[in-house]
Amino acid sequence: MSNPIKAIVIDKQDDNYTAALSTINSDDLPNENVLIDVLYSTLNYKDGLAITGKGPVVRSFPMVPGIDLVGTVTSSDSAEFKSGDHVILNGFGVGEKHWGGLSQKAALSSDWLIPLPANLSPKQAMQIGTAGYTAMLSVIALEKQGVTPESGEILVTGANGGVGSFAIYLLSQLGYQVTAATGRMEQADYLKSLGATNVIDRNEFSNSGKPLQKERFAAAIDSVGSHTLANICASLKYGGVVTACGLAQGMDLPASVAPFILRGVSLMGIDSVMRPKADRVEAWDRLASLVNADYLDKISTEINLDQVIESAEQLMQGQIRGRVVVNCQS
Numbered sequence: 590m591s592n593p594i595k596a597i598v599i600d601k602q603d604d605n606y607t608a609a610l611s612t613i614n615s616d617d618l619p620n621e622n623v624l625i626d627v628l629y630s631t632l633n634y635k636d637g638l639a640i641t642g643k644g645p646v647v648r649s650f651p652m653v654p655g656i657d658l659v660g661t662v663t664s665s666d667s668a669e670f671k672s673g674d675h676v677i678l679n680g681f682g683v684g685e686k687h688w689g690g691l692s693q694k695a696a697l698s699s700d701w702l703i704p705l706p707a708n709l710s711p712k713q714a715m716q717i718g719t720a721g722y723t724a725m726l727s728v729i730a731l732e733k734q735g736v737t738p739e740s741g742e743i744l745v746t747g748a749n750g751g752v753g754s755f756a757i758y759l760l761s762q763l764g765y766q767v768t769a770a771t772g773r774m775e776q777a778d779y780l781k782s783l784g785a786t787n788v789i790d791r792n793e794f795s796n797s798g799k800p801l802q803k804e805r806f807a808a809a810i811d812s813v814g815s816h817t818l819a820n821i822c823a824s825l826k827y828g829g830v831v832t833a834c835g836l837a838q839g840m841d842l843p844a845s846v847a848p849f850i851l852r853g854v855s856l857m858g859i860d861s862v863m864r865p866k867a868d869r870v871e872a873w874d875r876l877a878s879l880v881n882a883d884y885l886d887k888i889s890t891e892i893n894l895d896q897v898i899e900s901a902e903q904l905m906q907g908q909i910r911g912r913v914v915v916n917c918q919s
């Protein structure tokens with residue numbers, strides 16, 4: 590029997606791109622092996638691009654956006670999940686080529702799902718979302734390269750962004766000394782309250798620089814790319830490590846090989862979208878042990894499905910700080 594479901598639906602007819610809160614039928618859901626009541630989703634930058642049509646995120650129409658979700662399994666053909674289980678989904682092209690989380694229900698492949706860690710609530714999982722999960726993957730990559738709190742100062746770029754602010758918080762929880770690079774120096778006190786010991790202007794890294802510069806940082810977590818990433822490579826100490834997950838400044842990398850061949854610097858790429866399940870479970874278990882409820886409440890606001898379109902516009906205009914959690918059942 591088909592039941593009405595509230596969902597954000599993006600469509601494109603000729604050149605007319607639309608996104609609206611709509612009613613779909615349960616029969617319309619994709620043919621995947623796990624059916625989920627979505628409890629919470631989030632608004633990531635990628636969701637903002639999809640909803641406003643400002644970026645080519647959506648690959649087929651009509652599309653339900655939402656690259657993150659947490660929910661309760663209501664039926665499953667998979668031995669891995671049973672009715673009543675709480676599950677998390679991040680990425681795997683959901684909200685881009687498969688229908689996503691900004692809906693009361695979702696049908697997803699069991700291959701994409703991981704269990705919600707026991708000590709996280711569903712809402713907390715979405716307060717963390719892809720931003721926190723990607724920051725955690727970045728921190729784990731530094732650890733696997735042997736970076737410890739004793740190694741020295743860690744630089745985090747895009748500091749006020751979702752990934753950057755989580756990276757600052759997670760590193761400081763683990764005892765690292767963190768320098769935050771931001772274009773919003775007026776937010777320095779906020780960044781210090783997250784755990785940054787030092788806040789610097791991102792302009793120091795924004796323009797073309799020398800191939801080798803003063804050795805300043807033991808490691809870095811970069812979500813900015815372009816000249817910023819090139820200058821970070823040039824400023825790492827001998828044997829330093831930088832993770833690269835984003836392109837907030839640009840997709841280019843106008844760098845030289847000098848830091849790699851003369852200082853043994855390592856550049857680690859971070860992709861959260863197609864990440865294997867074992868890495869996802871490791872990252873979420875670490876997140877569950879590191880984040881505290883007060884921090885998550887401080888950095889996030891909750892909205893309903895009917896506020897999503899307006900909030901996506903505000904997100905694209907840079908008017909939102911922190912995480913937006915979408916309550917999909919209220």
Ligand code: NDP
Nearest residue numbers: 747748749750751752771772812834835836837838860861
């Ligand atoms: P946000 O939009 O929340 O934050 C990006 C931050 O980058 C901004 O807050 C700003 O920080 C800084 N920034 C913006 N423009 C520039 C610029 N021109 N030069 C230097 N810094 C700039 O994005 P997220 O944190 O969610 O994501 C960051 C990047 O990581 C994005 O490119 C995103 O696509 C990518 N990403 C990649 C993932 C992956 O799997 N590889 C997963 C998640 C995100 P401030 O104001 O402090 O300067």
